[in-house]
Amino acid sequence: GPVQTAPPPTTLPRGVGARQPAPQRPAPGAPRQLTAEERAARTRALEEQMREQRRREAEAQSISVRSAAEEARRKTEEEARKKAEEEAAAKAEAEAKARAETEAKARSEAEARQKSDDVEVTRRAKEAAERADARGRATGAPPATARPAAPGATAAERTLRLPRGEEEDEGRPTRRPGGAPGAPKRPVLAAAKKGLPDRSGRAGRVNVAAALTDEDERQRSISSIRRQRERERRQADAERLRAGDLKVVREVVIPEIITVQDLANRMAVRGADVIKQLMKLGVMATITQSLDADTAELVVTELGHRAKRVSESDVELGLEGSADEDAALVSRPPVVTVMGHVDHGKTSLLDALRATDVAAGEAGGITQHIGAYQVTLPSGSKITFIDTPGHEAFTAMRARGASVTDIVVLVVAADDGVMPQTIEAIRHAKAAHAPMIVAINKIDKPGVKPERVRTELLSHEVVVEAMGGETQDIEVSALKRMNLDRLEEAILLQAEVLDLKANPDRAAEGTVIESRLDRGRGPVATVLVQKGTLRQGDIVVAGSEWGRVRAMLDDKGRTVKDAGPSMPVEILGLSAVPGAGEPFVAVEDEGRAREISEFRQRKAREKAAAGQTAARGTLDQMLARIQAGExxxxxxxxxxxxxxxxxxxxxxxxxxxxxxxxxxxxxxxxxxxxxxxxxxxxxxxxxxxxxxxxxxxxxxxxxxxxxxxxxxxxxxxxxxxxxxxxxxxxxAPKEREKFLGYAEIRKVFNITKTGKVAGCMVTEGVVKRGAGVRLLREGVVIHTGELSQLKRFKDDVREVARGFECGLSFAGFNDLAEGDMVECFETETVPA
Missing domain, CATH: 3.40.50.10050 (Translation initiation factor IF- 2, domain 3)
Structure with missing residues (x-):
């Protein structure tokens, strides 16, 4: 068919359509362009991912640092153990070698003595035999023959075979067979003298004593000589031993005052020797008398020992450990002190953070004593809070709280503004060089102006971030729990800036936050661990008291075995109640702890006595002032x-x-x-x-x-x-309280419509309906109010006397427990 050609492009007028190209649609499958919101969300996600990755890397680095420190410590302990084992083995080998040398020396000395004894015996026996032969030749008798001794026989067992007739001297009187002198000699002796054989078989036998006996003198036996030599050797050994003891020079530690008995014990000498030496120096003293350091040093020097003078305060040297190396430090939770004026919501804010209710249990709605609590955030981070009372009487307690804190949270009510105790808290925080975070509380109230608080803080040199300063300020509401997460983030951010670290692998050190005497548990102290780790069973010194940690409880009442840095715990086992704010430290043994405690108690008594003496003056002056009415x-x-x-x-x-x-x-x-x-x-x-x-x-x-x-x-x-x-x-009191009686709660019943009812026994006085009552638990008042019901069996009664049972219920209070005591009283009016 005919070829179709594309129509020629339409030519537009110049400038038409050049500026507004037709929008091109993306080809199918091409990537879609991101919007600005999506790109921002993706950027935020990437930043969050990077922060999480950095946090994990930091955690891994801290774990590797701890693992390296643990490995180094384990290697050090292993090397120390091997070194100790090698030293013990070398010492045992040296002792065995010395013992073997001593035994060899003793054996060689014994053999030498035995050899000399044998030579002496042989010489004497030979001389005796020669004398016997000479006498035999003179009388015509045959020579004496010595029978050889058996092999292995001792010198005392060797005998010589001599003629029987030589046993007696020629000049001795003869004895008859009956033993009387003058009797004719026995045939055996006569035969021996004539040279005839002795048929009795005893001819020629002479024992050692007879062989060694001379004609004119009798010799000592070998056993006697040996006994004498043994005695001499023992005496010489004893003298050497005594001389060795006297040569031991000891280093004797001499305090400022020491008793004679203690000084003798330290030198390992008798007390009589010390008294004798004192008498030589012109000092008459008994065994229990105390000596000054100069006299004691003279005695020690005279007795040949070295004296080392120490001061009483030296017992505290080295009590606090040395500075930690950077490699041993790990991150710790921040310690935050909550400060502010009375009724500005400090405890309520802390309750909101802890999700507990402390303020409801406080009489009058104010905090009466200091407390410490640890809060774990959802992120796993921990913060330790110290709650200080706001009343002006607790100034010293707030000052102690600021001394142990890292960060101060200054609570200011938005409706009241800066008050006197707020100014005082600012001064304490500045004195402790602790950074502040301002928490503007009660912003949920209508009509409050947080800007007023920020402006008032300027006059006290506290410039918040909103005013161009460096102090963080957070608007919070403890009642509505508003912005609590922002406050926690601000605390963690400030802690990250401070870079808080501590060494957990050392003896524990810290501060006593609060202390009390519990009737069932004894002295109880709330402590904040600042360095090291406190473990159950450690021996601690807290102020002037000491003890072994029998049990530890955290802020929720749970028993714990150890407490690391920045952790508050209650400890039991101290000897007495320590002062709040006193430092505590774990020591190695009971002796050191007792010594430090006694020194501090003695110093406290001396200080108290000096203060009382200065305040009273002389007795005459005090009596004169009283008599004059001054x-x-x-x-x-x-x-x-x-x-x-x-x-x-x-x-x-x-x-x-x-x-x-x-x-x-x-x-x-x-x-x-x-x-x-x-x-x-x-x-x-x-x-x-x-x-x-x-x-x-x-x-x-x-x-x-x-x-x-x-x-x-x-x-x-x-x-x-x-x-x-x-x-x-x-x-001039117009109302006076009159005590009526006591009742002990024996059983608690839960009645559906009435609530809790206490079955009681009146133990003292009477209990009256309409009178005031207090509920006592372990001697401490936990509730004051009125009785709503007083029943005897099922009947309402006006009063119940001692020895009878009754049922009680309190108006608006149900926290009853068996063993509690109910105190009944009434208020009477006294005319002015």
Whole structure:
């Protein structure tokens, strides 16, 4: 057919369509172009993957570092063990060689003595035989023949065969057969003298004693000579041994004061020798008397030993370990202290982080003592929190918290702003050189202005990031749990900047955060491990107390076997309650721990005695001031449930004194009020302040009889107010508490509509309906309220007397347990 040609291209006008080319559709199968959102998402995914890869590489590097350190430590221990084994083997070989040489020397000496004895015996026997032959030739008798000794016979067993007639001297009187002198000689002897054979078979026998006996003298036996030589050898050995003991020179450690007995023990000499030497120096001392270091050094030098003077404080040398090498350091969790003003939400924020409820158990809604907790985040990272009370009386406790912390979280309420204790917390954080993170709390409240908080912080030299500074600030709400993840990220970021590391493979060191006396478990201390690893069974020195760690519990009450750096634990087993804030360290043995503890206790007693002497002055001056009425004072005895509360109350009441009236704290301790406390208060006319503890029944009876005032508190504000009124002389209480009785919970029943009901036995006094009650658990108040029901069997009653059973239920409180005590009281009005 005809060939069809393509139509010529249409020519467009110049400039038309050149700027707007027709959109080209992608060919089938060609890759699709990514949008900007997809490229950003892919970039974020790649960055996340790279961060995860870097994190894994860091973890692998830390694991390899730990493995290398462990391998190096294992090789060092193996080399030390091999070296010790080689040294022990060399020592045993040397001892065996020395023993063998001693035995060979002894054998050679014995053989030499035996040989000399044999030569002597042979010589004497030969001389005796020659004398016998000479006498025989003179008398015409045949010569004596010596019979050879049997092979192997000793010198004492060798005998000579001589004529029988030579056994007696010619000048001796003859004996008759009956033994009387003058009798004719026996036929045997006569025959021997005539040279005739002796038919009796005994002719010519002479023993060694007879052979060695001379005509004019008798010789010593060989056994006697040997015994004498043996005695002489033993005496010489004893003298050498004594001389060797005297030559041992010991290095005697001499402290500043030492007793005569202890000095003698260190030199390994008798106490009488030391006393004799002292008498030569002109010092008359008994065995129990103490000597100063100069005198003891003279005695040691005179007795030939070396003296080494040490100071008492030398017991603490080397207590803290040496600096760690960089290769042994590994990352540790950060220690974060939460600070802020009263009621700004510190404990509530910590509860939100821990998903627990601590503040609900605190009387008055404030934290009464310090606590430490460890939080594990979903990412696996850990953060240790230290919660400090916000009340101004706990200033010293907050200062201790700042001294052990890495990061400070400053909690500021958005509605209140910067308050006095907030400023104080800023000062503590700056003094500790700890970086701060500002948590602006309560942002869920309507009308709050976080910018106001940031502006107020500027006047205290705290510049947040939003204002161009370096301090991180996070807006949070502990109640609504808002932005808690941002706060945790900020803490971890700050910890990464600080590069926190510690060596876990060393003796544990740390700080006592809190301590108390538990009636069932004894002294309990909350400690924060800062270096090394604390293990169950370690011997620790905490302040002036020491003990072996019997058990360790974490912040959730679980038993743990070891605690690494930045981990808070409760330890049991100390000898007494240590002071909060005191350092603790693990030592190698009990002797060292006891020595350090005794030294520190002695120093504390000396310091206390010096302070009391300086405060009292002389007795005459004190009596003159009292008689003149110049000095009035209010004496206070403080007993609390934990050491931190006792310390805070003591600091509070001491501030309340003035120029006219002085406040004196007689005693501050933890635990129940005992009879000795009542006696001390009575002798000093003091008021007993009981903070969350009660008095024993014997102490309460004694206080009632002696008129001692016991005041029970659970909030520190009330303590300050009452003591201040006492000081001002304005205290005229219109209401006074009257004790009614005690009831012990024997059984707890769960009633569907009523709740928990306690089956009780009234152990003392009476229990009345409508009266106030306190629930005591191990002597500590856990609830104060009113009775909602009081029943005897199924009937409601007004009161139940001692010795009867009853049923009790509390209004709005169900945490009842068997063994708890119910204290019943009523408040009476006293006219002013």
């Amino acid at each position: 000095q009035k004072e209010v004496a206070v005895l403080v007993k609390a449930d934990v050491q931190g509360s006792a310390e805070a109350i003591a600091a509070t009441v001491l501030k309340l004194g003035n120029d006219e009236v002085k406040v004196r704290v007689l005693h501050s301790a933890v635990g129940q009020i005992t009879e000795s406390d009542i006696q001390l208060a009575k002798a000093s006319d003091a008021v007993i302040v009981a903070f969350n503890v009660r008095a024993t029944s014997q102490a309460r009876d004694l206080a009632t009889r002696d008129g001692v005032d016991i005041r029970y508190y659970s909030i520190i504000y009330d303590v300050a107010n009452d003591i201040e009124n006492l000081v001002k002389g304005k205290l």
